[in-house]
Amino acid sequence: MTDTATTTQAGGATRSARGSRAGLLSGPLGRNLGLVVALVLLCIAGIATAGDRFADVDNVLTILRLAAVIGVVSIGMTFVIIGGGIDLSVGAIVALSSVWATTLATQQMAEDVHWIVMVFTALVVGAVAGLVNGVVIAYGKLVAFIATLAMLAAARGLAEILANRRTQIVQDQDFIRFFSGDVLGIPTLVIIFALVAAAGWVLLNRTTFGRRTFAVGGNAEAARLAGIRVQRHTVMLYVLSGVVCGIAAVMLMARTTTGSSTHGTLYELDAIAAVVIGGTLLIGGRGTIVGTVLGVLIFTTLSNVFTLNNLSSSAQAVAKGVIIVLAVLLQQRVAAGSSRKRGVRGGPGETGTAIPGSPAGAPTPGAAAGPTT
Amino acid sequence: MSDGRTAPLLEMHGIVKEFPGVRALDGVDLDVRAGEVHCLLGQNGAGKSTLIKVLAGAHQPDAGSITWDGTPVHLGNPQAAMAHGIATMYQELDLVPGLTVADNVFLGRERARLGLTRPAQANRTATELLTRLGHPEIRPTAEVGSLSAASQQMVSMARALSQDARLIVMDEPSAVLDSEEVDHLFQVIRDLTADGVAVVYISHRLEEIREVGDRITVLKDGRTVATGLPARETPTRDVITLMTGRTIEYVFPPRREPPDPDAAPLLEVSDLALDGSFAGVSFTVRPGEVLGLAGLVGSGRSEILETVYGARKASSGTVQVAGRRLRAGDVAAAVSAGVGLAPEERKSQGLLLGEPIYRNITVSSLTRFSRGGFLSGGAERQAAREQAEALDLRPVDVDREVRTLSGGNQQKVVLARWLLRDCTVLLLDEPTRGVDVGARSEIYGLIRALADRGVAVVVVSSEIPEVLGLADRVLVVADGAVVATAAAEELDEHRVLDLVMQGTAAHAAEEGRVA
Numbered sequence: 078m079t080d081t082a083t084t085t086q087a088g089g090a091t092r093s094a095r096g097s098r099a100g101l102l103s104g105p106l107g108r109n110l111g112l113v114v115a116l117v118l119l120c121i122a123g124i125a126t127a128g129d130r131f132a133d134v135d136n137v138l139t140i141l142r143l144a145a146v147i148g149v150v151s152i153g154m155t156f157v158i159i160g161g162g163i164d165l166s167v168g169a170i171v172a173l174s175s176v177w178a179t180t181l182a183t184q185q186m187a188e189d190v191h192w193i194v195m196v197f198t199a200l201v202v203g204a205v206a207g208l209v210n211g212v213v214i215a216y217g218k219l220v221a222f223i224a225t226l227a228m229l230a231a232a233r234g235l236a237e238i239l240a241n242r243r244t245q246i247v248q249d250q251d252f253i254r255f256f257s258g259d260v261l262g263i264p265t266l267v268i269i270f271a272l273v274a275a276a277g278w279v280l281l282n283r284t285t286f287g288r289r290t291f292a293v294g295g296n297a298e299a300a301r302l303a304g305i306r307v308q309r310h311t312v313m314l315y316v317l318s319g320v321v322c323g324i325a326a327v328m329l330m331a332r333t334t335t336g337s338s339t340h341g342t343l344y345e346l347d348a349i350a351a352v353v354i355g356g357t358l359l360i361g362g363r364g365t366i367v368g369t370v371l372g373v374l375i376f377t378t379l380s381n382v383f384t385l386n387n388l389s390s391s392a393q394a395v396a397k398g399v400i401i402v403l404a405v406l407l408q409q410r411v412a413a414g415s416s417r418k419r420g421v422r423g424g425p426g427e428t429g430t431a432i433p434g435s436p437a438g439a440p441t442p443g444a445a446a447g448p449t450t
Numbered sequence: 451m452s453d454g455r456t457a458p459l460l461e462m463h464g465i466v467k468e469f470p471g472v473r474a475l476d477g478v479d480l481d482v483r484a485g486e487v488h489c490l491l492g493q494n495g496a497g498k499s500t501l502i503k504v505l506a507g508a509h510q511p512d513a514g515s516i517t518w519d520g521t522p523v524h525l526g527n528p529q530a531a532m533a534h535g536i537a538t539m540y541q542e543l544d545l546v547p548g549l550t551v552a553d554n555v556f557l558g559r560e561r562a563r564l565g566l567t568r569p570a571q572a573n574r575t576a577t578e579l580l581t582r583l584g585h586p587e588i589r590p591t592a593e594v595g596s597l598s599a600a601s602q603q604m605v606s607m608a609r610a611l612s613q614d615a616r617l618i619v620m621d622e623p624s625a626v627l628d629s630e631e632v633d634h635l636f637q638v639i640r641d642l643t644a645d646g647v648a649v650v651y652i653s654h655r656l657e658e659i660r661e662v663g664d665r666i667t668v669l670k671d672g673r674t675v676a677t678g679l680p681a682r683e684t685p686t687r688d689v690i691t692l693m694t695g696r697t698i699e700y701v702f703p704p705r706r707e708p709p710d711p712d713a714a715p716l717l718e719v720s721d722l723a724l725d726g727s728f729a730g731v732s733f734t735v736r737p738g739e740v741l742g743l744a745g746l747v748g749s750g751r752s753e754i755l756e757t758v759y760g761a762r763k764a765s766s767g768t769v770q771v772a773g774r775r776l777r778a779g780d781v782a783a784a785v786s787a788g789v790g791l792a793p794e795e796r797k798s799q800g801l802l803l804g805e806p807i808y809r810n811i812t813v814s815s816l817t818r819f820s821r822g823g824f825l826s827g828g829a830e831r832q833a834a835r836e837q838a839e840a841l842d843l844r845p846v847d848v849d850r851e852v853r854t855l856s857g858g859n860q861q862k863v864v865l866a867r868w869l870l871r872d873c874t875v876l877l878l879d880e881p882t883r884g885v886d887v888g889a890r891s892e893i894y895g896l897i898r899a900l901a902d903r904g905v906a907v908v909v910v911s912s913e914i915p916e917v918l919g920l921a922d923r924v925l926v927v928a929d930g931a932v933v934a935t936a937a938a939e940e941l942d943e944h945r946v947l948d949l950v951m952q953g954t955a956a957h958a959a960e961e962g963r964v965a
Contacts, residue, residue, distance in 0.1 A: 284823045285816040292813055295802045302761055302799055303814045303867065304785030362804060 207319020858889025
């Protein structure tokens, strides 16, 4: 023990000057750089294969409009995953919110008062569903995977019951006009996505809430012993995810002019995929909003390029799968590389802790050199 | 050390095992003779578990040689170790609870013909093995999950025997047993060794080692510090000194005037208890006083600290800070009452390793730097920098990731966190573990300086000289009870050890051995 401590100190002193810079490159910025490069390459591929049809303003707006709904959901998912959890129920919550906000009763009330009632309904339904998730996970001590899987089934089932398996048409034209319009040529949906992303960035990086999210996901025990109310925070993370699902439901209602129990199918997979290729560690404690936004854009642009080239959606799905695997492999390299560089090691080797980002207990050949400089 | 009477069955020499950043084993020697009970001693983190995993073939050593029955062997995987007749009973029993006793005994080596299992034969053999272990009452068809811990251990041992084991490693087998079961275990061990089987026995309980052991090997910081000691004759004091081994004298800061005995206590603990760990613990700490808790690993000393802090929920008793009672099991309430804890496992419990220094320092005082929930990074860094400078934390670059710091500087980060919060009660669990020699005296100085500022400090340490040098008053803890309280000046290391041993023995006699 004494040995390692002294080595680290000696090593630390000699490279203190460049330590922070190296950390920056292997940190979020370095990873986002890779995503930007990937996105640029995709655009080049789009222009090369589809030319003006890709580089058209309308096409770009189409990409952004498609990215908007899943993007909003992914922002919430980013918080949950950084906080050490997972939310499989997002798609189902979107469906439930959209259905509840378009029932005859709600639409009647909206007609009497204002269409904002529908928006409000969607947000409240999302928040309550998220609250249930959070309470079951934080206080019921259920694994997040199981709890939200249960919510996935239950929320979609409830949506089907409410809608009686019928698609509910949004009657309020003001509502549709407001959300499907545009401001200075930018679709309202895209603006909402931008606002949610910006708010998410501020919340994650500039507030106590965001700081605690990193702490809870990075080391829940240390966070608890530092006096953070970990359970309460976990609940808030799932409520947040539920609320953004409500927002996504409103956007979907505007885009499709319907509320339906089939809305948001497989959103959980798309959102998790975007968050993960965006560089957020699935084990929590690390991640960025910018990475998630880039992840969403990469997936939507990919679909667009494939569609413009008349490639099937099945081929798209295969490409998506390949990208996810490549991105996570790359991420693990980065994580393992940076931890090797910094000589990370949990306590004495009695138990042998796992490297963050790698599967538990995975052997780490070559990582045995200890603190190197 | 080997006296040549018996050629060793197993010889491990110069075993080195590195994990990234930690040299878990740094040249360990161990020799075990056939038919002996060889005790392996060492504190948590000394490398015992890593060593037995090397022996079980679960870890590959980076250097060193293993000789088995006179021939050098390479234990490339657990199967290879088993093939040589080395069986390991891990601390967490490696049984499948949903399978039957016989299934577990032959797990991985099922009795089968043409791919069909032969339950009748397996059951018969399992019964034979269990009878040999003196437990014919364990039915081979019973589900393992429904058995008591002691019976499960026998199943685990039957599995070892079924592999024709010549060496059985037992990692703290007595931890889950009561005293009668331990006596029975010892009988089984004696029968095994009479048949020529060697046993490597790991336990923290020195009195057990006296009873069942033949020779002792002591590990410390991944090295063998003594080997081949006679288990019955070596004085306990010597064994403990080897385990905690302190060769360098540290400079402790001078004590000030004894804190005013009339001052109202800042921390009052009365009749605190945690089921299965400790009971009836009462003490008070006045402002400016350093209270030390001395005791062996497993005596309950760390649990006492964690329960005071609310990290564990007390089963009874009260904790008061400045006259106000804290809610049991509520860390956040303790923190807002001005209590801080520097936990034992600094890296896993104390720090957010991937986060910069300043965030680790401000994590418990975030509201101070926020307005309407929005944080001011500049103010945070400034405040963290002030603390870092006051504690002489190097480097003062507060944007550095905490994982890049040495143990001593990491401990300073934890202290800075509580200083920033203006803590009035500071609980320190092993404040110098993993802290190198140079930084220790510095940490001692800091702790004393904090007390001089009026903080009530409680220190837990497994190094008795540290407790004695640092504290004004010492509580000696043994087997979950306070066995003595005295001013530090009135005690010396031997006196504390005697108290610890007496207390442990008395408790063992009184209540039976409760883990």
